[in-house]
Amino acid sequence: MKFLENILHKMEPNFVKGAKYEKWNPLFETIATFAFTPKLVTTKGAHIRDGVDLKRTMMMVIIALIPCLLFGIYNTGHWQMVAELGNRNLPYWENGLNKFWNGSIIVLPLIVVSYGVGLGIEFIFGMLRGHSLHEGFLVSGMLIPLTMPADVPLWMVGVATAFAVIIGKEIFGGTGMNIINVALTARAFLFFAYPTSMSGDKVWMAGTETTKVDGFTGSTALGDLATFMSDKPVFQNLNGFTSEYTLSESFIGMIPGSVGETSTLACLIGAGILLITGVGSLRIMASFFVGGLAMGLLLNLMGGNPYFELPAVYHLVIGSFAFGAIFMATDPVSAAQTAKGKLVYGFLGGLLAILIRVLNPAYPEGVMLAILFMNISAPLIDYYVIQGNINRRLKRIKTA
Amino acid sequence: MSRLVSIHKGLDIRLQGLAEKQLKILPNSRIICVSPLDFHGLNPKLLVKEGDSVKIGDPLFFDKTNEALQFVTPASGTVKSIIRGEKRKILQVLIETSENQEYKNGSAEDVSKLSSEELKTKMLACGLWPFIKQRPIDVIADQNQEPKAIFVSAFDSSPLAPDYNFILEGRQEDLQTGFNALCQLTKGKVHLNIDAKNDSALFSNIKGVEINKFAGKHPAGNVGTQIHHIDPINKGEYIWTINVQDLVIIGNYFNTGKLNARRTIALSGSEVSEPQYYNVLIGSNLDGILKGKVKGNHVRFISGNVLTGDQKQQNDYLGYYHNQITVIPEGNNYKFFLTKGWLGLGFDKFSNSRLFPTFLLPKSKQFVLDTNTNGEERAFVVTGELERVFPFDIFPMQLVKAAMTKDIDGMENLGIYEVAPEDFALCEYVCTTKINIQDEIRKGLDIVAEECL
Structure with a gap:
């Protein structure tokens, strides 16, 4: 690897400020920092830093x-x-x-x-x-x-x-x-x-x-399910649907x-x-699934329509529910950033996803819209969580 | 009444090179330095010029904004040079020590007979006051404020920290006098916070104070953590803090009438060949302590610990508040991404995140960490990682962001009055962004100090 390092060393002066290819420095730096963790050292504050980086x-x-x-x-x-x-x-x-x-x-x-x-x-x-x-x-x-x-x-x-x-x-x-x-x-x-x-x-x-x-x-599956809400359902009843899309096949993804x-x-x-590496938030994932399940169960209770009566577990394995909960809702930048906020964010996200999926005939799937909506709401959720902390601090002055 | 506080959040960074419990008393180094830069926010005015001869306890400079606050020489001799930087800013006052150490006239006093005002005047005049720091803002205490309590931490939980039970063995009398003095300074309580794991009679026999036990990982030994869990600071309130070894210097002064500004420091770190304790004068030359004991030649010298200390050169001087010198390898070399770099297995990296296998390794494994940042600076992306090492009821990332954006209302609301930069040292260590969080908090505190206090 010394060989590669030497090449980078040789090229570096061409890309520094004021040099010939100064403008291309971001490109050079990107490639160089991918190949080698750069030789940056701490200058202020803690002299050692954790191994993690973005x-x-x-x-x-x-x-x-x-x-x-x-x-x-x-x-x-x-x-x-x-x-x-x-x-x-x-x-x-x-x-x-x-x-x-x-x-x-x-x-x-x-x-x-x-x-x-x-x-x-x-x-x-x-x-x-x-x-x-x-x-x-x-x-x-x-x-x-x-x-x-x-x-x-x-x-x-x-x-x-x-x-x-x-x-x-x-x-x-x-x-x-x-x-x-x-x-x-x-x-x-x-x-x-x-x-x-x-x-x-x-x-x-x-x-x-x-x-x-x-x-x-x-x-x-979702397209067929949505027809239950129209005059011309694809299947006569739920049994027709569940034999076409069995739970295990849906779970495996076939x-x-x-x-x-x-x-x-x-x-x-x-x-x-x-979760093992700690990159994804368990709070968001778990509460998203719980929210989806809760909405599914609520619809089961209401009943009166084959789609409403679809077993709640089905909702978690068809469509993009799992993918959304695990990879989309957990995006740390657009999700809620406080621990309590994450629970609320995930739960409401799961709830909304199934609500839109079942009740809005225009959109067979609701996960994308639910997560986008919760992205917009996340700062509001965080605001209330943080305000709670601020109020606790203010209360301390009053009682002191 | 002692109460036990368990700290559940935090991180013990396991470094190689803990100091052996052996003490060596070093003679005064030839040159002693008192640097105004060790006192944040100080606006110094000199009282001596080059060539003046000084005795121990003679003032060298004072604070222009608080003229009673004097900074004295810990050694007698002559003022060798005054080193200035840009705009004639005073960087260092260097004293060449003389063979015979002479003390400025002083006498032993019974602190319990002194009133609070008399005690303050005395401590300000004889150079003991700079040891007392205040929260909020984390600067030298303002003698005109009334502190609601005084906190002393009897242990240091930071990486490779010195053990005060060992350092202060046999200093019970000075320690008690020191605490008696603190009791005169406040109408509130004096809290002595001791390590629940390493309880010693030295501290638990101190009288007149409230003793609290703290258990848990670093920063359980940080006085900021202890204040937050015992008696948190609200806007408009002041708490004073003092390092326990500095308190012994104060106690010793009132017992003997002499300023004996020597302290025992731990020489530690993976690049030190024989890590052990040394008894030296405040402001000693580092070279005299380090000579022949440093293994590598590409190292960083830190006065203080690896999280909060100051970077020094080998011919620099020990910081005023520091009880430790740490030497670790410099990390300014490229690391190929698949071997030692960002995508390597990383058995040599100590990480609080599970992205590295640190959590699988036995707890007894100690690491050699260098000064590489292990990545470039980025925006805040990952959430929840600072909270894991920050045992305060404060949102750390939100507070740092408020400080970075100079949002004064935001900082006040989110609890800036309760924190000092050192409380954020671990956050800075674990943060994926590589942002200098302590520096941002310091800048935020400076703004708040200027605008709100």
Whole structure:
């Protein structure tokens, strides 16, 4: 590694202030600091510092996303094959390599576009502001493709990423300054700007549009469930639904949906990694699940409609509920920042997600909107928690 | 009545190089330094010029904003030089010590017969007052304020900290006189806070004070933590604090009439070949203490502990308030990201987060940490990590942000009056952002001191 270090040493003088390539310093610094922890030493205050930095923290989230990514690739490959053959009962675990390969061809370009566009914009802002790349986008860049339907056009991913990075983050000041979750901003942008490409029953399986099989639909569990609220339900009753989408299949993720969201199992593996390393907040994750379950149970109690009567546990394993709870709601920048605030934030987020999912016929899924809404509300929640602390301090003066 | 307070939050950073309990008494170093920079916010005016001869206890300079407050020489000899910096700011007053140490005239006194005012005048004139610090703001106490209590911590929980039970063995009498003096200074209580794990008769036999026991990790030994759990400071209130070893110097003065400003310091750190205790004069030259005892040649010398101490060179001088010298390796080298760098396994890193395997290693393992920041400065992204090491009913990140944005109302509301920079030392250590939190809090305190007090 001495060799690499020497190369960097030799190049460094070209990029310092006043040198020939001064403008490109952020790019140089980004590459150099990725390859080597820089030789910065403490100048003020504590002389020693903890080993953690933002790079390692963010890398751990990416590692936690790998199970979702791998499962997502396989699942995408499977449903692409289903759409091609027009047979929804295709055995799931057969022809694995083929499915994985086909899935990779669909998913990897999404990732390349997301990182390419996002990092490009981040570098431009970095150069304008004279700082190296801040690591926040490394996670957003992976989350964006995982929240997309498999069939989404690549240019849309690019446009959405650009929108999210510029409007969602950089205008507020970059990593750590954003008000709402960057990846969800990208998804919400597409959801409202190009609704036909983000919902319905044509987008979830790659190749549904071009399939030659008549009458084939590529609907999702949530799409089918939402028809219970209309005049023309897909299934006669709940039993029809639960035999098409069994609880165990839904848990493992063998159902159509956005690329990375379907497998609750993979999400839970990711949650394990985030919790063991302490990167993700257990408070938010747990209270989000509790909130969702509570709303599901409440709807069960009300009853009177097959969708209301769907067992509450189902709500936690279908759609993007687990993915949202584990990877989206826990984004520390846009979530509540106080310990008590996190509990309230997570609980209300879970509650709202299921409420929107079931009661709003326009949106089959409510997780994205619920988390975005809670992102906006998080400062308010924190305000009350902090005000409680301030009041306690004021009260001490009065009683003293 | 003693009460036990358990501190549940905090972090003991396990470093190599704890001082052995062996004491060596060193002769006075040839040059002694008194630096106005050791007293935050001081505006000094000199009373001596180069070439003047001084006796122990002679004033060297005073505070322009509080003329009664005098700073005296701890050694007799001649004023060798006065070193100034930009805008003629006084940086150091150097005294060349003489063979025979002569004391300024003084006499032993029974502190219990002195009134509070007489005692204050005496302590201000003979240079004992700078040992007493005040909260809020963490500066030398203002003698015109009435403190609601005085706090003394009898133990230091910071990394490689000196053990006062060992240092002050046999000094019971001076210690008691010191506490008697403190009792005269306040109408409130004098709190002596001792280590629940390492209880000694030296402290538990002190009379006239309220004894509290503290258990838990660092910062259980910080006086700020102790104040917060016993008698928190509200706006408009003052609490005075003093280091227990400095209190012995005060007690000794009233017992003998002489200023004996020697203290026992711990020489510690992974780069010291024989870490042990030394008895030296305040302001001693570090070279005299360190010569031949430093292992590496690429090291950082710290007067004080690794969390709050001042960076020094080998020919610099011991800080006025410091009871410890720490020597650790400098970390200004590149670390390849997969081996020693940010994505390495990190068995050599001591981390409070579980991103590194520190939490899997046995509790007996001690670490060699260098001065590398282990990353670049970033915005606040991670939440909840400062709270884990901050045993106050205060929101640390919010308070730091208020200080950084100079939000005076915010700082007041969030509890700036209760904290000193040292209370945030652990927060600074664990923080992913690598922001110099103690410095930000210090700047915030300065603004509050100027605008609100």
